[in-house]
Amino acid sequence: MTPIVEAAGLRKTFHDRDIGDVTAIDGLSLCVGQGELTALVGPDGAGKTTLMRMFAGLLKPDQGSLTVLGIDVARRPQAVQDRISYMPQRFGLYEDLSVQENLDLYADLHGVPADQRRDRFGRMLEMTDMARFTERPAGKLSGGMKQKLGLACTLVRSPDLLLLDEPSVGVDPLSRRDLWKIVHQLVEDEGLSVIVSTSYMDEAERCAQVHVMHEGRMLAEGTPATLRARAHGLTLVATPPAGTPARDLQARLIDAPDAIIDAVPRGGNVRFIRRPDADPARLADLLEGASSQTRCEELEDSFMILLREQDRAAEPLVAQAEPDRPPGDGKPVIVVRDLVRKFGDFTAVASTSFEVARGEIFGLLGPNGAGKTTTFRMLCGLLPATSGQLEVAGRNLRVARAQARARIGYVSQKFALYGNLSVRQNLEFFGGAYGLGGKMLRDRIRDAVEQFDLDPAAQSGLLPAGYKQRLAMATGLLHRPEILFLDEPTSGIDPLARRAFWRRITALAKGGVTVIITTHFMEEAEYCDRIAIQDAGEMLAIGTPQQVRDMAGHAGARDMNSAFIAIVEAGRKRRDAQAAA
Incomplete structure (x- = not known):
């Protein structure tokens, strides 16, 4: 197959005045075939985005050779840019313009002839299912719809190569499914060559070729089946004894790097990877009576094995639990009754009710635009409710918002860090905002730096996404809150960082947070004790993960992803039927 991208010995170094030279791409070579869907995967800081920007002619290699579509990118970047389409992580939609106006603008920028626009726009609007929304301002679209519009704007002309940098970050499973339908349709119907970088291993599994990167180098490459074979014979699934949460068994396994490479809860069980030389007696001790059996390996299993082989220092940190808090009086720490929030004529949250107990991990799930963040902001006292009862940490948020806020921690979707400040300066600032000072603040910062493995002198704006997430968590926990609110804290970070994050969360919950x-x-x-699924501001389901899977019926019984999609689609069909009646 004709190569569409060929790279040999690529190297790219950036200079930072504070930390010196940083090598983003280090002697990397690869070959990408024409008409294929190709994935770049790797942990945060692996160099995926830098490599994509070099493919697009936006960065020039310091060393090595790179040809795209048979063109030397370093010598003729514009010739490459005239034939490709590139959708970066933050695609530049104009939020005051309508969907149609955004399409028109990008067609103007790309010089798409007027006689080609009608057919091209029609095809893109049909594929993205956005023909009904052409007059809607882009700023009023949900996150998933914005991503689909971004893809449509990227494709207003028909390129020879499409580059997608983390296209599904921050979008829900339904939107993710729709995005990938569009991409596969383009590959199959138009023979389009697509290179995508992704943090989702199930997305990489759908690609013809997968390239695994780490610290600017190529660790492994091949078909998903070839890469999966690395984990053959090492993958198992354990069923916890009755009454034992899957996350407790997962924590015990992942805390034993001498015998276990990785462990993750799924479907009420724990899927894990044993080390090839693991002592069977040691495994039996770790399982503590849980039954186990072999399972088919997945691409994520091989990905985790590759990363552990490269960097033992990347083993998940065992988070220290907060000192056990005194037992509560049995009353819930969060009470929500008939909560409503309206913005003018638009109802963002409609008559929502639930309770959360002390030490519980409660998950609030829903598609983009479902009202989750609005609910969060009301619970944190950042946004007043239109009506309903809302109590947090025993305080009525209508009359005692400040007192409640002093007892909670909050980590937002787009980590509220000061990028020009160092890690230590961010911790000092947020500690002061929480009322900490003197020796107590110095001690808490020292503990946070040690627990989250942070470099106090590093500039926070230059940290990889996984380390920014660690720092945001550290700032939210400095004052040791009773309740911790986390709004999509793992969006855009790799599986390795997600494991470490959840190990900390389970430890905090064990200590009563x-x-x-x-x-x-x-x-x-x-990992949650209970979850709630919202859509269009309405509560569709609430219960333990198993109860929610059962609510979804046969289609959702196998995994939470299919359960989520089944419940949301059923809710939307019901609403459509009511609207038509």
Whole structure:
């Protein structure tokens, strides 16, 4: 097959005045075939985005050769840019313009002839299912719809190569499914060559070729089946004894790197990878009576094996639990009754009710635009409710918002860090905002730096996404809150960083901290004691992960991803039927 991209000995170094030279791409070589869907995967800081920007002619290699579509990119970047389409992580939609106006603008920028626009726009609007929304301002679209519009704007002309940098970050499973339908349709119907970088291993599994990167180098490459074979014979699934949460068994396994490479809860069980030389007696001790059996290996299993082989220092840190808090009086720490929030005529949250107990991990799930973040902001006292009862940490948020806020921690979707400040300066600032000072603040910062493995002198704006997430968590926990709110904290970070994150969360919950979390990773719902699924401001389901899977019926019984999709689609059919009646 004709190569569409060929790279040999690529190297790219950036200079930072504070930390010196940083090598983003280090002697990397690869070959990408024409008409294929190709994935770049790797942990945060692996160099995926730098490599994509070099493919697009936006960065020039310091060393090595790179040809795209048979063109030397370093010598003729514009010739490459005239024939490709590139969708970066933050695609530049104009939020004040309508969907149609955004399409027109990008067609103008790319010089698409007027006689080609009608057919091209029609095809893109049909594929993205956005023909009904051409007059809607882009700023009023949900996150998933914005991603689909971004892809449509990227494709207003017909390129020879499409580059997608983390296209599904921050979008829900339904939107992710729709995006990938579009990409596969383009590959199959138009023979388009597509290179995609992704943090989702199930997305990489759908590609013809997968390239695994680490610290600017190529670790492995091949078909998904070839890469999966690395984990053959090492993958198992354990069923916890009755009454033992899957996350407790997962924590015990992942804390034993001498015998276990990786462990993650799924479907009420724990899927894990043993080390090739693991002592059977040691495994039996770790399982503590849980039954186990072999299972088919997945691409994520091989990915985790490759990363552990490269960097033993990347083993998940065992988070220290907060000192056990005194037992509560049995009353819930969060009470929500008939909560409503309206913005003018638009109802963002409609008559929502639930309770959360002390030390519980409660997951709030839903598609983009479902009202999760609005609910969160009301729970944190950042946004007043239109009506309903809302109590947090025993305080009525209508009359005692400040007192409640002093007892909670909050990590937002787009980590509220000061990028020009160092790690230590961010911790000092947020500690002061929480009322900490003197020796107590110095001690808490020292503990946070040690627990989250942070470099106090590093500039926070230059940290990889996984380390930014660690720092954001550290700032939210400095004052040792009773309740921790986490709004999509793992969006855009790799599986390795997600494991370490959840190990910390389970330790905090064991110490009595109540955790409320929103997430688009359905595997993370398995760590929760209970989950609620919202859509269009309405509560569709609430219960333990197993209860929610059961509510979804046969289609959702196998995994949380299919359960989520089944419940949301059933809710939308019901609403459409009511609207038509």
